[in-house]
Amino acid sequence: MNRLVGMVLGSGLGSLVDRMAVEREVTFVDAGLPASGVPGHDGAFVFGRLGDAPVVVMRGRIHLYEGHDAKAVTAGIRWMSEQGVEQVILTNAAGSLHEENPPGSWMVLTDHLNLTGTSPLEGGPNFVDMSEVYDAGWRARVREIADASGLPLAQGVYAGLRGPQYETPAEVRMLGRLGADAVGMSTVLEAMQAKALGMKVLGLSCLTNFAAGLPGALLDHSDVMKTGKGAAQAMIDVIERSLSG
Structure with a gap:
């Protein structure tokens, strides 16, 4: 890949x-996007x-739970498209159901469930x-590199749920029956827009915690960020290798 690649970084993955x-930065505000008010989401486009x-790299993202609509949440994807991005990596911090x-x-x-109740295409x-x-081809290449x-x-x-509250154990059981393997509060609308x-x-999920009701579940944003930062380096190596050649 030698064309401009876009990336959206989830909680704790800014490293x-x-x-x-780095060549230059454009803040969300300068790009005409709302500023993000969530810890771990700095709010800037970084070129390099x-x-x-x-x-x-879209360092941070905008969420529905901050009071924005689907169009605002996906404005960064449209902005990157205007810059010439034709392929995008969406990362997130998610709760594991397994x-x-x-x-x-x-x-x-491999797929997603849009349970946000909205769409950027409406x-x-x-x-x-x-x-x-x-x-599927990009996914297979990344899995091959990760395995090696x-x-x-x-x-x-x-x-993908709206948030901002974490899910209840009953909701997690429902999600499992619907076919979900991980749950979070982002990504699906961006993927639809892209x-x-x-x-x-x-799409890549850093599984930063077990979902509610599973043994050892810790549902705290500071723990999510800490785990995300600790797990980021190995995946950054894989991402870099997947973009070479």
């Missing part, structure tokens, strides 16, 4: 920027290179095919 050769690949995928592990998204007959939101690197990488379905714009999408 990827430290590995970049990760290894040999030109990238623009004991075999403990905190600190990673999951590559307002017209935008009947976009969502049969394959997350690119000794990094366990699960794959599964991400359930797909509608013709982008190639890769």
